[in-house]
Amino acid sequence: MRDTADIIVVGAGLVGLATARELAGRGLAVELLEARRAGAGASSAGAGLLAPISDWESTRPILEICRRARDQWRPWLAELVAESGVAVEFDDSGCLQIELRGEDPGFLDTERGIAAAANEPWAELSPLEARQRMPDLSPAVERVLYLPGEHRVDNVAACEALAVACRRRGVSIREGFVALRGQIGAQSVAIESSSERIEARELVLATGAWSGQIAGFPELPVRPVRGQMLRLEGARWPWLGSARGARGYVVRRGEAGLLVGATVEEAGFAEHPTADGIRSLLDFAVEFFPGLGSARLESIWAGLRPGSPDGRPLLGRIDGGPLVAACGHYRNGILLAPWTGAEIACHLVEGRPIESAELFAPDRFSNRSQNAATLT
DSSP states (O other), X not given: OEEEEEEEEEOOSHHHHHHHHHHHHTTOOEEEEESSOTTOTHHHHSOOEEOTTTTHHHHGGGHHHHHHHHHHHHHHHHHXXXXXXXXXXXXXXXXXXXXXXXXXXXXXXXXHHHHHHTTOOOEEEOHHHHHHXXXXXXXXXXEEEEETTOXXXXXXXXXXXXXXXXXXXXXXXXXXXXXXXXXXXXXXXXXXXXXXXXXXXXXXEOOGGGTTOSBTSOOOSOEEEEEEEEEEEOOOOSOOSEEEETTEEEEEETTTEEEEEOOOBOOTTOOSOOHHHHHHHHHHHHHHOGGGGGSEEEEEEEEEXXXXXXXXXXXXXXXXXXXXXXXXXXXXXXXXXXXXXXXXXXXXXTOOOOTTHHHHOTTTTSHHHHHHHHHO
């Protein structure tokens, strides 16, 4: 079977969905292809943190963009919910950064320094003040840093809302399309499964950790970084935001659910939870919040973050042709999804360069680009 479109988007995670919605909103015929189901993979595996300060190790070079992306989420989500009719939980209570007695004090000092340098609000709380928010906090708590600018969203529901909105804008979403090979021409690009070939003027590659794995397309330096997660039920705290320690985090999900995460593992494409990984998360959760020892273990899972050599996404045209990268977001795919969708759409439709394009150039890891950077 052979088909055509204006633009093909491969990968229906949050980045691919947001990009397809933006392109369709500009009147283009968009084919959105997904090997599993829309929203599967890292987009649903994550905890929905919108946390440019807490995740400073991965946002530091692009911190200002990440802060603006966080601020973009609320109005963007309100529009998305109105368009799709799908309710999506969003909370801006903030994050409590917790240090226990005997731990390295450098963790909170670093977080506070990053927040202060970025003009982000922060406050030191006493253990008593922190327990007013989280009564189950460990008696060994030493210090607590409050970051009100750290938000969270139900990323699973956001994927569902985006899929509905895409379809209402005329996007054709094909689930179960396993991309086996691609072909790049001078003025067009094609993608093939075992039974179909689809052609378009341009193709946006948003397949996360698999973005460098399609035969016939460039081998992009995107790799899988496994993260394991679990969900507990029965934590009825008054605190609606997130909480972090140096070894993990807990994030509210629904009325009494908590997501606990996340490991960071170089495990290739092994997309499954392990006994060691889940044990480390449970140990962290119970050490910081002893009452969680009696909570119900609802589910466990793992996802593959799309890492790049410098932790920044690959965005824009590859070698100036019709193949466009929108991948390699590592820990910031959820945070940067609305921003990425808008940037890619403006780049393709209006010809506007990607913001701070040199930071995201897909060819920045090539010998040619590195030699040019050395010469300048």
